[in-house]
Amino acid sequence: xxxxxxxxxxxRFELRDELRGGEVALVVIPFAVIALLTIPxxxxxxTPLLERxxxxxxxxxxxxxxxxxxxxxxxxxxxxxxxMLRLSGVDPAARFVATTLATFLLLLGFEVxxxxxxxxxxDPSLSSWWxxxxxxxxxxxxxxxxxxIGGNLVAGLEGRTSLAPLIVVPIAVPLLLGAAxxxxxxxxxxxxLRWVLLLAVVDTVLALAxxxxxxxxxxxxx
Amino acid sequence: MTSxxxxxxxxxxxxxGALILRSIDLDLPAGxxxxxxxxxxxxxxxxxxxVATLLRPSSGSGTVLGAALGSAEMxxxxxxxxxxxxxxxxxxxxxxxxxAELAASIALxxxxxxxxxxxxxxxxxxxxADRRASRCSxxxxxRVEFARMLIIAPDLLLLDEAHxxxxxxxxxxxxxxxxxxxxxxxxxxxxxHEEERVRPLVDRTATLVDGVLAGNxx
Numbered sequence: 001x002x003x004x005x006x007x008x009x010x011x012r013f014e015l016r017d018e019l020r021g022g023e024v025a026l027v028v029i030p031f032a033v034i035a036l037l038t039i040p041x042x043x044x045x046x047t048p049l050l051e052r053x054x055x056x057x058x059x060x061x062x063x064x065x066x067x068x069x070x071x072x073x074x075x076x077x078x079x080x081x082x083x084m085l086r087l088s089g090v091d092p093a094a095r096f097v098a099t100t101l102a103t104f105l106l107l108l109g110f111e112v113x114x115x116x117x118x119x120x121x122x123d124p125s126l127s128s129w130w131x132x133x134x135x136x137x138x139x140x141x142x143x144x145x146x147x148x149i150g151g152n153l154v155a156g157l158e159g160r161t162s163l164a165p166l167i168v169v170p171i172a173v174p175l176l177l178g179a180a181x182x183x184x185x186x187x188x189x190x191x192x193l194r195w196v197l198l199l200a201v202v203d204t205v206l207a208l209a210x211x212x213x214x215x216x217x218x219x220x221x222x
Numbered sequence: 223m224t225s226x227x228x229x230x231x232x233x234x235x236x237x238x239g240a241l242i243l244r245s246i247d248l249d250l251p252a253g254x255x256x257x258x259x260x261x262x263x264x265x266x267x268x269x270x271x272x273v274a275t276l277l278r279p280s281s282g283s284g285t286v287l288g289a290a291l292g293s294a295e296m297x298x299x300x301x302x303x304x305x306x307x308x309x310x311x312x313x314x315x316x317x318x319x320x321x322a323e324l325a326a327s328i329a330l331x332x333x334x335x336x337x338x339x340x341x342x343x344x345x346x347x348x349x350x351a352d353r354r355a356s357r358c359s360x361x362x363x364x365r366v367e368f369a370r371m372l373i374i375a376p377d378l379l380l381l382d383e384a385h386x387x388x389x390x391x392x393x394x395x396x397x398x399x400x401x402x403x404x405x406x407x408x409x410x411x412x413x414x415h416e417e418e419r420v421r422p423l424v425d426r427t428a429t430l431v432d433g434v435l436a437g438n439x440x
Contacts, residue, residue, distance in 0.1 A: 001327075001328060001331035001332075005331070005332075006328065009324070009327050009328060013313065013316060013320065013324045014313075016315070016316060016320070017313040017314070017315045017316050018315070020315035020316070020354070021314070021315040079309070080307050080308075080309040080310060080311035080312075081311045081312065081313060083274075083276055083305060083307065083311060084305070084311035084325065084370075085328070086276060086300065087274065087276075087300045087301070087303050087304070087305055088300075088301065088325065088328040088329055088374075089297055089298070089300055089301040089328075090328055219278065220278075
């Protein structure tokens with residue numbers, strides 16, 4: 001089976017499993033919206049302040065709740081199913097790409113959902129909105145790759161549900177920095193190219209690391 | 223004489239703070255079925271995972287289906303190994319048919335919906351094919367695993383307590399799977415507690431006691 005076919009087959013079935021379970025749509029997104037709602041409730045209706053902090057709050061929420069999405073999807077996959085795929089001869093790199101791709105699509109949906117809630121609750125005024133068409137996918141891709149690598153790192157370890165977020169969140173800091181600074185740039189009308197480039201570089205490094213470490217991590221998993 | 227399907231020598235497995243397996247020598251002759259007995263924590267599942275090439279031993283050497291443990295040939299060898307573990311390897315929100323189709327598609331290298339449905343019919347699950355795995359009994363989920371084995375037709379069949387909780391009809395499927403593999407010249411290794419129930423299915427037995435192979439009989 002070609003790598004491309006392995007990837008498309010896995011993405012199709014993994015997404016179907018996740019979407020039918022509805023964890024992201026029914027649990028993570030509503031929970032994130034509640035989190036977005038608590039900030040205005042805590043600091044009061046100070047419209048200029050909410051406009052100013054809205055983008056930063058949004059990306060913090062995306063990062064923290066996005067970890068839930070990545071871990072739900074990658075590290076918590078049934079261990080027996082991982083064994084089954086290993087024995088089926090699925091290339092570890094294909095598994096990395098497939099899991100990342102499926103998680104990326106889920107995260108993108110999550111970002112859009114949380115983004116709409118942010119617009120309603122914080123009403124941030126951004127110039128050049130179209131840049132978000134680059135920022136959202138770049139951040140989702142990076143977070144998805146970090147989540148998949150983290151899931152592979154802790155696969156088979158006791159306490160992996162606690163360990164994985166501890167690995168994912170610190171590594172995701174450059175993504176949070178790049179995305180938040182770029183959005184702040186859009187808010188104040190400053191150039192954001194360097195921040196977009198930072199996200200692209202981080203994604204490239206993660207893609208290389210993910211593909212190159214997929215096999216050693218799989219072989220070392222117990 | 224045909225070379226054994228599996229041949230392990232002086233295998234040891236160490237995990238943090240514990241020596242799980244010690245100096246294991248194990249041969250699974252071609253065309254044979256072996257039962258591996260032992261109490262909880264004796265190392266049966268660990269040894270099965272070594273045989274399945276899913277766990278690299280801390281010491282020792284061996285071959286599985288002609289390939290040395292840890293060698294580059296393991297990828298191609300793994301496709302010829304069928305493992306049914308404690309937990310069924312199913313995606314909970316996929317239907318039984320979709321789970322069988324996923325395994326069949328990857329094993330056969332092409333879309334394999336019809337093969338999956340045919341295999342489900344053979345294990346008596348045709349009527350439940352569209353039911354989600356999470357809404358099925360453990361016995362039904364086990365049968366999906368049996369269907370997967372019928373599709374991939376492994377040369378080395380490994381069953382880790384796969385027979386627990388099965389009704390007599392499903393028990394017959396286990397027997398059918400084992401005899402299918404051995405008739406083709408492959409081998410089966412059945413990890414179990416209940417000696418009386420499993421003995422009629424196999425022609426050899428071995429017993430693990432605290433990580434040491436205590437008996438290996440023909």
